[in-house]
Amino acid sequence: QLLAERTGARLRFVPVLDDGTLDLDQLSSLLTPEVKLFAFTYISNSLGTINPVADLCAKAHAVGVLALVDAAQSVGHLPINVRELGCDFLAFSGHKMCGPTGIGALYARAEILDSMPPYHGGGEMIVSVTLEKTTFKKAPHRFEAGTPNVAGAIGLAAAIDYLEQIGRPAIFEHDSQLARYAAERLTELPGTRVFGPTDERGALVGFVMDAAHPHDLTTFADQYGLAMRGGHHCNQPLMRRFGVSGTTRASFYFYNTMEEIDRMIEILQAAVRFFS
Numbered sequence: 001q002l003l004a005e006r007t008g009a010r011l012r013f014v015p016v017l018d019d020g021t022l023d024l025d026q027l028s029s030l031l032t033p034e035v036k037l038f039a040f041t042y043i044s045n046s047l048g049t050i051n052p053v054a055d056l057c058a059k060a061h062a063v064g065v066l067a068l069v070d071a072a073q074s075v076g077h078l079p080i081n082v083r084e085l086g087c088d089f090l091a092f093s094g095h096k097m098c099g100p101t102g103i104g105a106l107y108a109r110a111e112i113l114d115s116m117p118p119y120h121g122g123g124e125m126i127v128s129v130t131l132e133k134t135t136f137k138k139a140p141h142r143f144e145a146g147t148p149n150v151a152g153a154i155g156l157a158a159a160i161d162y163l164e165q166i167g168r169p170a171i172f173e174h175d176s177q178l179a180r181y182a183a184e185r186l187t188e189l190p191g192t193r194v195f196g197p198t199d200e201r202g203a204l205v206g207f208v209m210d211a212a213h214p215h216d217l218t219t220f221a222d223q224y225g226l227a228m229r230g231g232h233h234c235n236q237p238l239m240r241r242f243g244v245s246g247t248t249r250a251s252f253y254f255y256n257t258m259e260e261i262d263r264m265i266e267i268l269q270a271a272v273r274f275f276s
Contacts (some may be wrong), residue, residue: 020196040073047173048201057086078172097158103152113139122146175203206247
């Protein structure tokens with residue numbers, strides 16, 4: 001929206017179906033040659049939906065549109081090959097893959113980067129400077145002005161090495177089993193609504209309970225050592241789409257177990273009794 005205000009661009013949005021997937025039937029009418037950029041998430045941070053990235057990128061390229069993938073929720077959970085996906089841009093953050101906060105990465109195809117001007121200035125991004133002209137380095141250095149986040153880069157590299165040792169295919173399989181099991185167990189609770197796909201999903205489950213507001217529910221759970229997030233998850237339009245003010249989100253990773261999900265259900269059962 002900020003970019004649209006500055007440039008006069010118009011935003012179009014792909015509708016979300018009741019099962020949490022994108023309405024691909026509507027996409028063809030929205031994705032037209034005058035579109036400059038098609039941006040979408042790999043995995044929804046609210047619903048756990050895994051979007052068909054390669055297919056979406058191919059649809060964009062078929063009408064000459066660039067594709068940007070937000071991979072923040074996916075890069076720590078499953079293997080990513082930008083060539084196989086066919087994306088033009090892919091962004092992710094370090095803190096969702098066991099790395100430090102304050103650092104992330106933006107991948108872009110080399111020919112696109114080389115055609116883009118720097119967005120800010122500083123040291124280490126220039127070849128030469130005169131009073132009349134500045135000659136910038138080639139990408140990616142022209143976009144890395146000033147003193148970089150050295151400690152963050154070292155921490156992110158260590159996190160990536162760690163995940164590579166475990167193997168992200170194994171992480172994805174483990175996380176998927178946990179998410180499916182959690183979604184199934186949550187449906188056993190009275191007055192509980194689970195959002196997102198019923199089959200394959202990312203490593204999270206969003207839900208609401210008639211017994212309590214998500215903020216009250218997560219505060220209650222915290223007393224028992226259960227860490228969940230309650231709120232709109234930086235996604236208020238999606239919450240309005242599903243007619244809720246927010247959801248409770250349980251997220252999983254390779255260190256979580258089925259027994260911990262069973263414990264989560266026990267704590268939520270206690271919450272139902274408490275708030276009732």
